[in-house]
Amino acid sequence: EVQLVQSGAEVRKPGESLKISCKGSGYSFTTYWIGWVRQMPGKGLEWMGIIHPADSDTRYNPSFQGQVTISADKSISTAHLQWSSLKASDTAMYYCARPHSESSGYNAFDIWGQGTMVTVSS
Amino acid sequence: YVLTQPPSVSVAPGETARITCGGNNIGNKNVHWYQQKPGQAPVLVIYYDSDRPSGIPERFSGSNSGNTATLTISRVEAGDEADYYCQVWDSSTDHVTFGGGTKLTVL
Numbered sequence: 001e002v003q004l005v006q007s008g009a010e011v012r013k014p015g016e017s018l019k020i021s022c023k024g025s026g027y028s029f030t031t032y033w034i035g036w037v038r039q040m041p042g043k044g045l046e047w048m049g050i051i052h053p054a055d056s057d058t059r060y061n062p063s064f065q066g067q068v069t070i071s072a073d074k075s076i077s078t079a080h081l082q083w084s085s086l087k088a089s090d091t092a093m094y095y096c097a098r099p100h101s102e103s104s105g106y107n108a109f110d111i112w113g114q115g116t117m118v119t120v121s122s
Numbered sequence: 123y124v125l126t127q128p129p130s131v132s133v134a135p136g137e138t139a140r141i142t143c144g145g146n147n148i149g150n151k152n153v154h155w156y157q158q159k160p161g162q163a164p165v166l167v168i169y170y171d172s173d174r175p176s177g178i179p180e181r182f183s184g185s186n187s188g189n190t191a192t193l194t195i196s197r198v199e200a201g202d203e204a205d206y207y208c209q210v211w212d213s214s215t216d217h218v219t220f221g222g223g224t225k226l227t228v229l
Contacts, residue, residue, distance in 0.1 A: 037164075045156070045164065045207050047218040059216065095163055100175070106211035106218055108154035108169035115163055 002026040004034075004096050004113035011119045012086050019082035020116045022096030029077035030054040032098050033105030036070060036081050039115075040092040048094075050105035051079060059105065086120045093117050123212040125221035132227040139195040141224045143208030146189060153191040154209045155184060157202075158223075164207065168193060195226070203228045 007021040022034065036048040049060040053072040060070070072079045079096055094116050097109035126144040133139040143153060153171050156164040166175050168184035171191065181196045195202055208221040 044205075044223040045158075045209075045220040047209075047220060061217065097164075100166070100169060106216075108166050108209065109156075109164075110166045110169070110175055112163040112165075 002098075002111055004098060004111055006094075006096060006113040006116045009117040009119070011121070013122055014088055014120055015085050016120075017082070017084050018086055018118065019080050020094060020118065022079045022081075022113050024077045024079070024098065027098075030074050031102045033102075034072065034079040035097050035099070035105065035109060036068075036079075037095045037097060037109075038064075038092045039095065048081075052105065053077075053079065086118075088120050088122075090118060091120050123210065123215065123217060123219050125208055125210060125219055127206075127208060127221040127224045129222070130225045130227060132229055133198050134229045135198055135200060137198055139198050139202070139226055141193045141195075141206050141226065143191040143193070143221050144189055145191075145210065148189055148191050148210065149187045151186075151210045151212065153184065153186050155193045156207045156209065157204045158207065159204045167206075198226075198228055200228050202226060 005023050030053045033050045035050040038046045048064045051058045051070045051072050053074045069082045096113040098111040099107035100110035101107045155168040157167045158164040167182050171186040172184040183194045205223045207223045211218050
């Protein structure tokens with residue numbers, strides 16, 4: 001079964017760093033791009049960016065460029081999303097997702113992780 | 123690239139729901155649609171304007187022309203109640219955008 005399993009919920013204080021993960025299984029991890037999507041409480045979906053695990057080619061939504069870092073470790077079939085200094089406004093659910101086709105990272109996402117809730121509060 | 127969806131659509135069981143997604147010349151782009159129920163991750167229901175992933179009922183269909191893409195849900199059931207989001211990739215800017223979402227209420 002193709003699946004993406006994300007790390008558990010996190011609670012951090014403003015200014016702290018954080019790295020969350022997304023582990024792929026059931027398919028060749030280096031063949032497909034992986035994307036990250038943010039959903040703030042009660043709000044809609046926002047595309048943050050994508051990474052190709054084979055060579056770590058990464059594309060960011062300009063709104064998130066410089067605010068987060070997307071990375072991947074193909075040796076353990078895992079993608080990461082990290083912050084160096086969290087803000088309260090980073091409080092959100094974060095989803096990783098895989099496109100339905102390996103031809104492009106911009107294709108529709110047909111496989112989603114279960115989501116990681118990040119809460120930033122003093 | 124801005125995608126505009128109505129905040130809410132209401133329909134009685136058994137009727138047809140149409141959820142629109144407006145954008146400048148969106149007919150020239152590939153549109154994808156997702157369903158998201160409370161507390162769950164989104165589920166792809168339509169991709170490339172009108173293709174259905176396996177496991178998605180035939181009641182779900184899509185169209186795209188001009189400045190409007192439409193997700194149509196026929197014979198609506200209570201279980202279809204959810205938020206629906208459209209998504210496009212703008213190749214000219216390499217940006218991916220989601221619409222603001224539409225809450226479908228089954229009366």
